[in-house]
Amino acid sequence: MKQLVDLARSLEGRTVAVLLLAVLVVHGGALLLYRQSASAAADEAFANEVARQLVLAREAVLRRPPGERGIEAKALSSGHFEIGWERGESAETGKTDPALRDLRERVLEIEPVLGPGLALALAAPDEPLHQQDLRGAFPLPDGSFLTFRSAHSPHLVHLAPWAYLATAMAILVGVAAVVLVHRIAGPLRELTHATVRIGHGTVVSVPEVGPDETRGIGRALNAMQGRIHRLVAERTQALAAVSHDLRTPIARLRLRLDKVDDLADRRAMAADLDDMQAMIDATLSYLRGEADPEARQVVNVASVLMSVADASADVGREVGYDGPGRALASVRPVAFRRAVENLVDNGVRYGIRVRVGIEIEEATLVVRIDDDGPGIAPEDVARAFQPFTRLEGSRNRNTGGTGLGLTIARRAVEADGGTLVLSNRPEGSLRAEIRLPRAKGRD
Numbered sequence: 001m002k003q004l005v006d007l008a009r010s011l012e013g014r015t016v017a018v019l020l021l022a023v024l025v026v027h028g029g030a031l032l033l034y035r036q037s038a039s040a041a042a043d044e045a046f047a048n049e050v051a052r053q054l055v056l057a058r059e060a061v062l063r064r065p066p067g068e069r070g071i072e073a074k075a076l077s078s079g080h081f082e083i084g085w086e087r088g089e090s091a092e093t094g095k096t097d098p099a100l101r102d103l104r105e106r107v108l109e110i111e112p113v114l115g116p117g118l119a120l121a122l123a124a125p126d127e128p129l130h131q132q133d134l135r136g137a138f139p140l141p142d143g144s145f146l147t148f149r150s151a152h153s154p155h156l157v158h159l160a161p162w163a164y165l166a167t168a169m170a171i172l173v174g175v176a177a178v179v180l181v182h183r184i185a186g187p188l189r190e191l192t193h194a195t196v197r198i199g200h201g202t203v204v205s206v207p208e209v210g211p212d213e214t215r216g217i218g219r220a221l222n223a224m225q226g227r228i229h230r231l232v233a234e235r236t237q238a239l240a241a242v243s244h245d246l247r248t249p250i251a252r253l254r255l256r257l258d259k260v261d262d263l264a265d266r267r268a269m270a271a272d273l274d275d276m277q278a279m280i281d282a283t284l285s286y287l288r289g290e291a292d293p294e295a296r297q298v299v300n301v302a303s304v305l306m307s308v309a310d311a312s313a314d315v316g317r318e319v320g321y322d323g324p325g326r327a328l329a330s331v332r333p334v335a336f337r338r339a340v341e342n343l344v345d346n347g348v349r350y351g352i353r354v355r356v357g358i359e360i361e362e363a364t365l366v367v368r369i370d371d372d373g374p375g376i377a378p379e380d381v382a383r384a385f386q387p388f389t390r391l392e393g394s395r396n397r398n399t400g401g402t403g404l405g406l407t408i409a410r411r412a413v414e415a416d417g418g419t420l421v422l423s424n425r426p427e428g429s430l431r432a433e434i435r436l437p438r439a440k441g442r443d
Contacts, residue, residue, distance in 0.1 A: 015185075019177040027170040047103055050150065051110040054138065057083045057146055058114070066142070073146065084147040086137075097121045100134070114138050187214040195221065203229055246280050295332065296416060298439045301365055302327040305356050308340050317348050323358035328439040329365050331416040339409035339420075340369070343432045346405050347371030351429060360438070367434040375424040384422060 057076050064072045066087075073085040096104055100120040108114060120136040135149040187210025194206040203225050208218035250273055257273075260266040305321055312319035340356070347354040351373030359366040376384055384406050409432075410420040418436040425431050 015181045016178050019181065020174050023170055023174045023177065027167065030166065043103065044106070047106040048110060050103075050134070051107045051114070053081055053083075053150075054107070054114055054146070054148065055111045057148070058138075058140065061085055061146060062140065066144070069144070080151040082149045086145045086147060087143075096136075184211065186210065187218075191217060191221075194218075198225060247277075250277055250280075296330050297333065298328050298330050299333050299336070300326055301329050301331070301336075301367065301436065302358055304333070304337050305340060305358060305367065308337065308344055309356050312344055312348070312354070317344075318353040319344055319348065319356065320354075321356045323356075324360065327358050327360055327365050329416075329436040330439050331418075331436065332412070335412040336416060339412040339434075340367070342405035342409040343369045343434075347373065347430070347432070350374065363438055365434075365436045365438055367436070369432040369434075370425060370429060372427075372429045375428050375430045376422060378424070381422050 057073065060076055061069045061072050061083075069085045073083040076083045096119045100122070104118060104120045107120075108116075108118060115138060117139040118136065119138070120134065122134065133149055133151055135147070137145050137147040139145050187207065190207050190209070191214055194204050198204050198206075198221070206218040206221045206225075208215045208222070253273055254270070257266050257269055260269065302323055302325055305323065306325075309319045309321040344354055344356065347369060348371070351371035353372050355368075355370045357368045357370070359368070386407065406420075406422075413420040413434050413436070416436060418434055420432065420434050423431050423433065
């Protein structure tokens with residue numbers, strides 16, 4: 001059902017629908033026009049035939065004496081057109097069916113000699129085999145009447161063989177339109193799939209196929225990727241140089257700290273240098289994230305979470321793990337571990353205890369990192385992921401951090417095809433929830 005909905009919303013599905021609707025309307029209109037014109041032609045031919053038959057019968061019967069007119073009328077009858085003669089008033093007199101008035105007027109236009117007494121009707125409903133037969137009567141000059149019944153009726157139109165051929169051609173045109181649109185949409189689908197992969201580290205070769213427009217888009221995207229990756233490479237080189245240039249004076253300052261006699265000043269200066277070093281490392285980690293060459297692989301996420309919890313506990317933090325011992329997902333191990341560590345660090349910074357847990361759903365792994373801190377105001381949740389944003393106003397890293405931990409964590413999770421959201425727990429603390437696609441066929 002979802003595939004049908006996606007097809008109906010796609011450019012290919014809508015184009016096919018428009019083309020098929022156009023073919024259906026044109027073909028249906030052509031058949032309707034044909035039927036109407038054929039019906040009119042058939043009615044005209046039928047009126048001429050009836051008028052001719054009645055005039056011939058009238059002339060032949062009037063040439064016979066009254067005693068022989070019934071026999072003559074019978075002799076004029078055929079399997080498709082019966083003629084009868086009656087003395088006195090006929091039972092058919094004055095019984096013209098409203099649906100046959102146009103036919104009656106046309107017959108009288110062709111042969112006015114049949115007179116205004118011509119009556120037309122369809123056969124009686126109690127005769128199942130003759131319900132659509134045309135019957136009628138008209139008076140003769142001596143007061144007698146001729147009656148008739150035709151085995152054919154007006155509006156009897158059958159589709160000619162060419163109409164069936166035209167229908168078959170319309171079906172072929174519809175099928176050809178579907179195939180053509182599918183082939184035209186193929187390059188667009190390839191283009192869409194390629195653009196989804198763009199921006200995740202390596203250069204994606206966008207196929208330059210299809211019509212001129214899609215080939216042009218492919219060339220433009222390939223050229224754009226080249227320019228972007230050159231800029232990223234240049235920036236990475238610049239960052240490496242900046243990293244070296246900043247670490248060198250920090251290292252010199254650390255050496256000079258030993259010459260500071262005041263212990264309090266020395267500790268304060270050492271803390272400032274630690275803050276500077278940490279901010280430099282976090283900023284470089286954030287800026288290098290776009291060009292991270294690490295490949296994805298199937299990893300036991302539960303093992304990573306337990307390792308992070310154990311490492312935090314070893315340094316005196318109250319961090320625990322609660323969950324199964326095995327839960328597989330395709331992630332970049334180092335980047336994913338760094339994301340979890342950032343979230344745990346964030347929880348420890350604003351709270352005291354952090355609980356790391358995992359829940360296995362049918363197609364998703366749900367990692368939850370709960371702290372016992374004050375939480376985040378609902379209006380600040382989205383702003384918390386912005387780079388260099390600190391919801392706590394202090395510039396002290398022990399409380400405010402660098403403003404990059406959540407940004408780096410979300411970027412790492414999204415690069416693995418997952419999502420990271422923050423929410424306040426009912427108790428008032430914060431929950432970071434990571435949802436990752438499960439590794440298929442590995443559990």
